[in-house]
Amino acid sequence: MNDPVQNLRALIRDIPDFPKPGIVFKDITPLLADPAGLAMAVEVMANPFRADRVDLVVGAESRGFIFGTAIAQSLSCGFVPIRKPGKLPAETAKASYDLEYGSDTLEVHVDAIKPGQRVLMVDDLLATGGTMSACIDLVRGLGADIAATAFLIELTFLEGRRKLDGIDIHAAIQY
Numbered sequence: 001m002n003d004p005v006q007n008l009r010a011l012i013r014d015i016p017d018f019p020k021p022g023i024v025f026k027d028i029t030p031l032l033a034d035p036a037g038l039a040m041a042v043e044v045m046a047n048p049f050r051a052d053r054v055d056l057v058v059g060a061e062s063r064g065f066i067f068g069t070a071i072a073q074s075l076s077c078g079f080v081p082i083r084k085p086g087k088l089p090a091e092t093a094k095a096s097y098d099l100e101y102g103s104d105t106l107e108v109h110v111d112a113i114k115p116g117q118r119v120l121m122v123d124d125l126l127a128t129g130g131t132m133s134a135c136i137d138l139v140r141g142l143g144a145d146i147a148a149t150a151f152l153i154e155l156t157f158l159e160g161r162r163k164l165d166g167i168d169i170h171a172a173i174q175y
Contacts, residue, residue: 004040008173011037012153026153026175028124032066042067044172045122045150046074054147055117056080060106060135061087063124067152071122080112080119082135093141097134106131108138115143126154126171129163136167 011031018025031037045067058080059068065081072079085094085105092107113119119139123132126149136146146167154160154171161169 004044005173008037008041008044008152012173026125026155028063028152031152038070041152041172042070042074045152045170046071048170049075049120049148049150052147053118054120056113056144057120057122058082058108058113058135058139059122060131064122067124067150068122071120071150075120080108082106082108082138093138095134095138095141097130099130104131104134106134106138108142110142113139113142113144117144118147119144120147121149121167122151123149124152126151126160126164126169127158129158129160132160133163136164 008031011034013027013030015025015027031041054075054077056078057068057072059065060082061084069079085107088107088109091110093110094105094107096103096105121132121135126132132149139146148168148170149164151171152173154174156174
């Protein structure tokens with residue numbers, strides 16, 4: 001019997017020294033180009049939540065959109081994007097967070113998420129946890145409940161889980 005996680009791992013290539021020396025980038029574009037691999041990734045990420053009530057899936061720009069919309073469709077719920085500043089046309093809530101060399105800001109429409117809704121947070125990668133932590137702050141600020149987080153990949157050595165303390169975390173693949 002085939003192991004779905006091993007099949008997914010085989011579709012992710014390592015790119016050494018990208019975006020800078022010493023980093024091994026996990027490139028998911030071969031997985032995204034493979035119809036069976038993409039479908040399997042979505043199922044592996046969505047399956048833990050089939051028995052839960054999830055009202056919305058929220059995904060962070062930009063790869064969180066890829067998996068988030070597919071997972072939302074798979075779970076028969078809506079999708080809400082969290083974007084970089086200036087990309088959303090209506091009133092937004094903002095959250096800033098620290099990066100290795102600076103900071104960044106994310107935004108969400110204030111009317112996209114209602115108080116009490118159960119939200120599944122989705123992104124392709126859990127590294128240091130900064131992006132997802134900011135996304136969680138935004139969603140909680142709008143009164144929603146975080147059902148869990150789902151990632152395709154978790155880089156465990158970066159300990160991003162620490163920034164998401166108290167949140168249910170599911171990662172399809174761990175490195």
